[in-house]
Amino acid sequence: MNSPAAHANRRLIPPGFLEALAERFGSAFSVAEAVRAHHGRDESPYPAMLPDGVVHARSIGDIAWVAEHCHRHKVPLIPFGSGSSLEGHILAVQGGISLDLSGMDKILSVDIDDLTATVQPGVRRKQLNEHLRDTGLFFSVDPGADATLGGMAATRASGTNAVRYGTMRDNVMGLKVVAADGRIIQTGSRARKSSAGYDLTGLFVGSEGTLGIIAEVTVRLHPQPEAVSVATCNFPTLEDAVNSVIEIIQMGVPIARVEFMDTDAVKATNAYSKLELTESPLLLFEFHGSPEGVKEQAATVGEITADHGGTDFQWAEHPEDRTRLWTARHNAYFAGIQLRPGCRATTTDVCVPISQLANCVSETAKDLREASFPHTILGHVGDGNFHVMMLIDPDNPAEWAESERINRSLVERALTMGGTCTGEHGIGLHKMEFMAAEHGDEALDVMRGLKATMDPHNILNPGKTIPVANSVVSAA
Known part of the structure; x- marks a missing residue:
């Protein structure tokens, strides 16, 4: 990929360091390219950034040994779980050792x-x-x-x-x-x-x-709740759907889950998960409680959504139907990718006060209508958090630049509304540039001080979260 980022300030591994890891960990240590490649890419749009080696930890003792030796020799150390991060969290931007913790699964x-x-x-x-x-x-x-x-x-x-x-x-x-x-x-x-x-x-x-x-x-x-009920409801516009959620939350209805999908996300989900959802802005609700309490919650939500143009309120009566709906929602990322085969997805999320949610979603949708690539909007709108997926050509730097302009506009809008640059994806590589705008220079200096105290050689996942020395990532 020609756009997002490449290695910057890659550190040299001291002579004999990899050999010492091989002696200590045997087959649990690897420098094979295939293993390093697996640990040098996540679900972000960034190109692969491979570590110099991979240790598969099996105990706290293993972790402590690797950390002590990396600290002593100033070698970067990047914790690795399942590799499902979206913002470049586990990429070895300065090389070093990827510490795979997935085998510690007890x-x-x-x-x-x-x-x-x-x-x-x-x-x-x-x-x-x-x-x-x-x-x-x-x-x-x-x-x-x-x-x-x-x-x-x-x-x-x-x-x-x-x-x-x-x-x-x-x-x-x-x-x-x-x-x-x-x-x-x-x-x-x-x-x-x-x-x-x-x-x-x-x-x-x-x-x-x-x-x-x-x-x-x-x-x-x-x-586990005594009773669980799931329903879907469609709306004529994005604003109608989001405004109904705002009123539901402000009314104090104790819904367990409420998810939003725009029309394109619904279309992609239907195609990928073989569903027949009405292809318009959609809310997916889940209610927990006693049987009587669930009925009361659902009745209140039904009235509120109807007031906002909600139609086609449908129930998933059986556990297998509920599971199928939530599985489809969880697969919305993979469904979205199928809208443009061969693409890379650049995803972003923000979170705003619930009172600002409709305006933020609406303005973001306006930005996306001018985009040159497919896109979807979905999110956990019950807490003001929503996501944008932009499907870009990995060989087209102009599309990456366009997606970054939209991301920057979205983040600036969220911050102006009293929100945050990310509700749950995290900072990683992708959102470091917004940390000062969100927190202020003084707070960022405190964060840098904590980092310097706890990690004086900047070995722990360097180049992520907050800008510090030896952590700049350059454009490819």
Whole structure:
């Protein structure tokens, strides 16, 4: 790909360093190009940026050994989970070692009475919920991709359930983290609240692997609802759909999930998932509670959506129908890619106060109507978060530049409205340029100070999240 970014300031690996890794880890270490290529690309539109080697960690001891040696020799170290990130989080922009944590996939404990689970970082969300299936509990954070919990904590993931159950910020109770120099840090506890010292758990959740490597995660669990109901509703315009959600939230209806898809996203989903949804702006609702409570929620939502032009309110009565609908929604990314075979998807997300959501979506749709490439809009509109997917030709730099202009306009609009440059994708490479505008130079200086204190050699996922020395990424 000729556009987004290439290696910048790639660091030299000291003589004998790779050999020392091979001696310590044996077959769990690789410099094979195919293995490095797998760890040098994610779902972002950036070209591959390969690490110099890959270590497959099997224990906290493995993580600590690699961190200590990378720290000593000033070698970049990039944590890797499932590779599903969208903003270039795991690309080795300065070379170094990719630390694959996916093999650390044990569920260490489940405490049913306290509603908690402790897992290794490579445990995937579907794996945890399958393990919990007979306990009456579930883990609520659902970003769509079957991501690892370590990666979800590192990026402060959100998803379809956030409107009721919160994001990873709300559901991570404690962590075990390996620092840049190999020290092992325990944060938080299984207690529901604490006033003891700084909130180190909150510091690491969302740090994108730049402050420490998450080696264990303790998460909050929730009781399975007694009754679940799913419905879809179509609207004549984007504004009608979003305004109905705003009123539903302001009325205090405790919906579990409410998702938005524009007409193009619905068309792509129908084609990819073999559905027959009405091809106009659509909301997908899920209600949790007692049977009577679910009926009351649905009745209120039905009245509000009708007032905003909502039609074709349809129910998914059976569990298999609900599963099929949510699977189709989660596959909307792959469905969108099929709108333009051979494309690369550049995706972006913002989050705004709920009162500003309709205006932000509407203005973004106007920008996209002038675009020269296919696109979709969808999102978790119950918490003001929505996503734009732009399908660009990987060999056309002009399309990349055009998509970046639209992304910049969207982010600036969201910030002006009191929002954020990203609700859940994270910063990675793609959104570092907006950090000063969102947080201010003083706050950014504090972040740089934390980074320098905790990672003085800038080895942990360098070139991501906040601009620091040796982290500039140049255009290809």
